[in-house]
Amino acid sequence: MYVPKSPLDELPSARAAFGPYFARARHTGEPVEFAEFVDGRVVQVAVVPEGRRLVVTWHTLGILDVLTLDGLRTSLAAIIETLAHTELALERSATRRSLRLVEGGL
Secondary structure, three states: OOOOOOHHHHOOOHHHHHHHHHHHHHHHOOOEEEEEEEOOEEEEEEEEEEOOEEEEEEEEEEEOOOOOHHHHHHHHHHHHHHHHHHHHHHHHHHHHHHHHHHOOOO
16 A cells, blocks of 8 residues: 655645755745645745754645536635635744744744
């Protein structure tokens, strides 16, 4: 049984899309979170530097259904709604990290 080890194994075209985020995490040493459309799906990705490695976690937020126009409309609406919620969660997460820095890193 094949078990993907990274988003790049599961989503072959992700290398170009994710590369800049990986580079930013390596350069800054700070975690990076983002949502990206790749290979017919929207994925939420978190990249956390740990020493010389990057720990990458991801989950699929939605899959684009292109079999019928109705399926396309429905899947796009669901993805847009999910992205709106994801954007709010990412903003809250960034705000919490900023507040922790101001409060002394607790």
